[in-house]
Structures are given as structure tokens and as C-alpha cells.
Amino acid sequence: MEKRHPRILFRRRLKELREDVEQMGKKTMQAYRDSIKVLFNYDEEKVKSVIETAQKIDEMNYNLEHKTLSIIVAEQPVAGDLRFIEACIKIGSHLKRIGYLASNITEVAKQIKDQEVPEKPMDDIVHMADIVENMVSKSLTTFLGQNMDTARELRRDDDKVDDLFDRAMSDVTKCMIDDPETISYLVYLLFLARILERIADRAENIGDRTIFMITCKKP
Amino acid sequence: MEYIIEAENLNVYFDELHILKGVSLKIPKNTVTALIGPSGCGKSTFIRTLNRMNDLISTFRMDGTVLLDGEDIYNPKVDVVDLRKRVGMVFQKPNPFPKSIFDNVAYGLRVHGINDKDILEHKVEEALKGAALWDEVENILDKSAMGLSGGQQQRLCIARTIAVEPEVILMDEPCSALDPISTTKIEDLIHKLKKDYTIIIVTHNMQQATRVSKYAAFFLHGEIVENGRTEQIFLEPCDQRTEDYITGRFG
Numbered sequence: 001m002e003k004r005h006p007r008i009l010f011r012r013r014l015k016e017l018r019e020d021v022e023q024m025g026k027k028t029m030q031a032y033r034d035s036i037k038v039l040f041n042y043d044e045e046k047v048k049s050v051i052e053t054a055q056k057i058d059e060m061n062y063n064l065e066h067k068t069l070s071i072i073v074a075e076q077p078v079a080g081d082l083r084f085i086e087a088c089i090k091i092g093s094h095l096k097r098i099g100y101l102a103s104n105i106t107e108v109a110k111q112i113k114d115q116e117v118p119e120k121p122m123d124d125i126v127h128m129a130d131i132v133e134n135m136v137s138k139s140l141t142t143f144l145g146q147n148m149d150t151a152r153e154l155r156r157d158d159d160k161v162d163d164l165f166d167r168a169m170s171d172v173t174k175c176m177i178d179d180p181e182t183i184s185y186l187v188y189l190l191f192l193a194r195i196l197e198r199i200a201d202r203a204e205n206i207g208d209r210t211i212f213m214i215t216c217k218k219p
Numbered sequence: 220m221e222y223i224i225e226a227e228n229l230n231v232y233f234d235e236l237h238i239l240k241g242v243s244l245k246i247p248k249n250t251v252t253a254l255i256g257p258s259g260c261g262k263s264t265f266i267r268t269l270n271r272m273n274d275l276i277s278t279f280r281m282d283g284t285v286l287l288d289g290e291d292i293y294n295p296k297v298d299v300v301d302l303r304k305r306v307g308m309v310f311q312k313p314n315p316f317p318k319s320i321f322d323n324v325a326y327g328l329r330v331h332g333i334n335d336k337d338i339l340e341h342k343v344e345e346a347l348k349g350a351a352l353w354d355e356v357e358n359i360l361d362k363s364a365m366g367l368s369g370g371q372q373q374r375l376c377i378a379r380t381i382a383v384e385p386e387v388i389l390m391d392e393p394c395s396a397l398d399p400i401s402t403t404k405i406e407d408l409i410h411k412l413k414k415d416y417t418i419i420i421v422t423h424n425m426q427q428a429t430r431v432s433k434y435a436a437f438f439l440h441g442e443i444v445e446n447g448r449t450e451q452i453f454l455e456p457c458d459q460r461t462e463d464y465i466t467g468r469f470g
Contacts, residue, residue, distance in 0.1 A: 007467045076426055078453045079462050216455035 010075045017067060017088050018144065021095075024060045025140035027053055028095045028102075032136055032199070035105035036129050039192075042113035047106040057099035064092040087213040091143055094202045094209075098136060101199050108195070111188040118175045118182070121189055124168035128196045131161055136199065139206035146214055154207035155219070161200035168193040223248040223387060223417045224269060229283035231264055231441075233276065238264045240441040242283075246387075246434075251409055251418045253428035253449060256438030257464065262421045265438070266389045269419070270306035271299050288386070304331060307380035311392040313372030315364035315379075320347075320356050323364045323375055327383040342382055349415075350378035351408050370401025377408065381416070388412065390420040394427065406431050425465055429453050437461045 031053040038046050068085050071077065077085055135157045142150040172190055176183045211219040224246040231239035239261045246252050254262040264273065271292060273279040285292050292302055304327070315323050324343040333339060343360075347353040352374040356367070364375055373393060380388055390409075394402040409418055409431045422428050428435055429449055436446035437458075445452060445461045456462045463469055 010467070078425060078429070078465050079456055081466050082454070 007075075010071075010077075010081075013067075013071050013075070014081065014084065017064070017071065017085065020060065020064050020067065021088050021091055022140070022144055024057055024064065024092060024095045025144075027057050027060065028098050029133075029136060029140070031057065031099050031102040032105075032133060035102040035109070036133065038106050038109045039112075039129075042109055047110070050106050051103050054099035054103040058096050061092040061096040065089060083213045083216060087143065087209045090209045091206050094206050098199050098202050101195050101202075104195050105192065108188045108192045112185050115182075115185040117185075117189065121168055121171040121175060121186070124164055124171055125189065125192060125196070128161055128164045128168065128193065128200075131157060131164070132196050132200050132203070135161070135203035139203040142207050143210045143213075146210060148211060148214060151207035151210045151219070154204045158200050158204040161197055165193050165197040221248045222246060223288060224419075225284075225286040225289075226265070226268070227284045227286075229265070229268060229281065229285065231261075231268060231273065231279070231281045234278040238441050239268070239281075242438075242441070242443055244436055244443060244446060246417060246419060248417050249413055249415075250434060251413050251420060251432040252434040252436065253432035254419065254421045254436050254438060255423075255425065255428050255465070257469070258423075260438040261441040262438050263391055264441075266308075266391060266419055266421060269387070269389060270303050270308060272303075272308065274299065300330070304383045305385050306387045306389060307383065307385035308389040308391070309373070309376050309380055309393045312396050313369055313376050315367070315372050315375050317363065317365055319361050320364050320367070320375060321360040324378050324382050327379060331383060343378075346378040346382035347375075349381050349412070350374045351404060351411070352378055368401070370397050370404060373397060373401065373405060374408065377405075377412075381412070385416065387417045387419065390418060392421055392423060395423065402427070425453070437464065439464070 031050050034046050034050045034053070037043075038050065068089050071085060075081075135154055138150050138157070139154060141147065142154065169190065172186050172193070176186055208219045211217075222245040224244075226242060226244045229239050229242040230237065242261070242265060244265075254265065256262050267273045268281065269285060269287075269292075273281070281293075287302070287305065291297075292306075316326060318326070321343055324346050325339050328339055328342055333342070344353060344357075347356060352371060355371060356375075364372065367375060373396075377388075377393075394405050397405065406427065409420070412418060420428075420431065432449045434447065435449040435452045437444045437452065437456075437460075439460055445456060445458045447457075452461060453465060456465065
């Protein structure tokens with residue numbers, strides 16, 4: 001039998017990379033959850049905190065990229081290790097984008113905070129926000145646990161979000177037609193639906209990157 | 220795909236030691252195939268089987284077939300000197316003869332009966348150009364080859380090999396004794412040579428295998444665990460043992 005060479009330093013560096021993605025994921029979840037809270041209960045301090053968190057995630061992403069480049073240069077990884085490193089780079093960039101989209105949600109919150117938003121489209125949005133939160137969380141556990149099943153689930157979840165987006169569009173448009181006075185702030189609800197739909201896409205992409213990392217095939 | 224070498228169910232023994240165990244491998248023509256695997260896995264034994272270098276070891280015995288251009292090289296009628304002209308070899312350590320640069324390259328040609336001065340000069344020049352060494356030695360052809368640097372000596376050995384116009388060049392870790400610049404020169408040369416020759420290279424350098432070869436075979440305990448396109452082997456190996464080896468978990 002061959003002598004085992006665990007490449008201790010290399011393994012440690014890969015573990016650190018995984019931990020960095022996990023930390024970025026936690027920050028992203030925090031930014032997203034806070035942005036949704038702000039939607040229903042506007043809080044200037046929390047808005048500031050979401051924006052700062054998004055910037056922090058961006059900074060973490062640069063650090064992650066720097067680390068991955070150092071590992072590639074020093075360790076010249078191949079096969080599964082290389083695919084893992086590539087996935088970290090891609091996923092870092094998805095998380096960074098989700099962070100900034102959460103910031104955008106707080107901008108919408110600012111615009112609608114003093115308005116009476118009709119119940120019907122708001123219900124669609126709340127439902128979307130719940131599914132999206134679950135998707136972001138699931139995308140992280142999917143990557144960290146290299147889970148093909150939940151990666152596939154994310155594709156189905158994204159279809160649900162797309163349906164809800166269509167329904168929200170239709171409900172908001174109906175409200176606008178019924179009462180044109182509401183257009184000035186309901187238009188922000190459309191932005192919000194679009195932002196949630198884009199976050200769901202990013203979560204689905206993280207699942208897809210996980211599938212590619214495991215199988216080296218396009219999902 | 221056209222195969223120049225087809226090894227089928229090859230078993231090699233040295234005394235009671237079973238070194239190669241049922242190895243089958245086809246080598247496509249005009250390509251570079253890298254053989255990788257931990258020390259003692261049978262890579263070198265395998266390539267030495269391809270030009271019957273193992274015949275020189277008294278305890279060697281084998282079964283199975285090796286076809287070169289469809290002909291069994293272990294057929295008793297095969298002329299081994301002619302076979303080694305067709306399947307040349309470059310070793311780990313540069314091994315120039317203690318002769319002039321010119322005589323080193325002309326050696327194989329003379330062995331094969333070429334003594335005409337003009338033909339020799341022409342072929343030596345062609346071989347040295349082919350080995351990307353001509354520009355560095357054209358004015359010192361009568362000087363001893365032992366005075367060349369390690370990298371130059373290795374390219375001289377490649378020139379000596381290609382001077383007799385082989386079909387296949389076997390390279391057994393040709394860069395392991397060279398510095399990075401000389402290694403790059405040899406790798407560039409391998410790229411150039413594959414147009415005219417089929418190259419089989421044994422290497423312990425995984426990155427070198429990915430840089431120079433189109434196909435790769437992973438040997439372990441005298442067996443081929445996996446072979447296929449190099450890119451596939453290094454990006455998505457099929458066998459866990461291959462993954463463990465190339466990612467440095469054992470070796």
C-alpha cells in the first residue's frame with residue numbers, strides 16, 4: 001500500500017476557504033433577513049446595518065478571491081480540489097450580489113414605509129420573500145454539504161418564485177389600474193418583486209455550481 | 220483513431236515478482252501520452268517493454284502482446300536493433316557518449332550503416348535543429364558533448380534519438396534532472412516533435428503531464444487504473460484512486 005500523504009497545509013487551506021464561504025453565507029443571510037424586516041418595520045439603523053453588511057460581504061469576496069488565487073499558485077490543485085476552488089470563487093460572487101440586492105430591498109422599504117400597500121400584492125411578496133429566504137439558506141447548506149438532492153430542489157423552488165413573480169406583477173398592475181394614485185409607490189413593489197426573483201436566481205445558481213462541482217457537468 | 224502501439228493483456232515478471240498485471244493500452248499515433256503513477260507502479264517497466272529494453276535483464280519474462288504498427292514486436296523474427304531504431308528512448312539523466320557533439324548524433328546513423336559524410340552532416344544538422352539545439356552548438360560540433368549543460372545534453376540525447384527517424388519516442392522522466400528553463404525547452408520541443416513522432420512520456424510531475432500530453436494513463440500496483448484524455452483525468456477522474464493520487468493524497 002502507498003504511503004498516505006495528507007498534504008496537511010493544503011487541506012487546511014481548503015478548509016479555510018470553505019469556512020470563508022460559510023461566513024460570507026451567514027452575513028448574506030443576515031443582510032437578507034434584516035432587509036425583509038425593514039420592509040415591514042422600517043428602521044434607519046437596520047437599513048444602515050444592511051448596507052454595511054453588503055459592503056463587508058463584497059470585501060470578504062475579494063479576500064476569498066485572493067486566497068483562491070494563492071492556493072492555485074502554491075498548490076496547483078487538480079480534479080475535485082480544483083472544482084471546489086472554482087465553485088468557491090463563483091459562489092462568493094453570487095453571495096456578494098445577494099448582499100447588494102438586500103441593500104436594494106432597503107431602498108424599496110424607504111419608498112413604501114409611509115404607504116398603505118394593498119393586501120393582495122403584499123401577500124404575494126411576503127410569500128415570495130419566505131421562499132427566497134429558504135432558498136438562500138438551502139443554497140448554502142447545499143454547497144457546504146455538497147448535496148445534489150437539495151441542489152435539484154432549488155431549481156423547483158425557483159420555478160415557484162417565478163410563478164409568484166408573475167402573479168405579483170399581475171396583482172400590482174390590477175391595483176394600479178383600479179387606483180392610479182397608487183402608481184407612484186406601487187412601482188416600487190414591482191422593483192421589489194424583481195429583486196426577490198433575482199435573489200432566487202442567485203440561490204439557484206449556487207445549487208447549479210454545486211452540481212457542476214460534484215459532476216463536472218452542466219446541470 | 221489510428222493506434223501505433225497496442226499492448227494487450229501484458230504481464231511482466233522479474234523472477235517471481237509480478238510487475239505488470241494484465242496491462243492493455245493503445246497509444247494513438249502522433250500524440251503525446253503521459254504515464255503517471257507512484258514509484259514502483261510499473262510505468263518504466265511498461266515503456267521498456269515497448270522497445271524490448273527489458274530483454275537485457277536475465278530474470279525478465281512476459282506474456283501478452285505488444286503490436287507496433289500491427290506487428291508483434293516479440294515475434295522471434297523481429298530484429299531488436301531495428302525495433303529500437305523505430306522505438307527510440309530518452310532517459311531520466313542525460314546520457315551523452317563521451318564523444319563529440321557531432322559523433323553523438325551520428326552514432327545511431329553509423330550503427331545503421333550510414334557512413335557517407337554529406338548524408339551524415341545533413342542528418343546531424345536536421346536532428347539538432349529538430350531538437351532545438353542547432354543554434355547553440357553549430358560552431359562547436361567537434362567539441363565534447365560532456366561540456367554541454369544538463370538541458371543541452373538532454374536535447375542532444377533527443378537529437379540522437381530522432382536522427383534515426385524513429386516512429387515512437389519513449390521518454391522516461393526526461394526533465395526530472397533539469398532546471399525549470401531547460402524543462403520548458405524540452406516541453407516546447409515535445410509539442411513540436413509530436414507532429415512527426417508519437418511520444419510516450421513517464422513523468423512524476425502532474426503539471427507537466429497536463430501541459431504536454433493529450434492522453435494519460437494512471438498506473439498503480441502494475442495495473443492501469445484509468446486512462447483517457449489528460450484533461451478528463453485531471454479534471455474529473457472516474458476512479459477514486461486516480462483522484463487520490465493526482466490530488467496528492469498518496470504516492
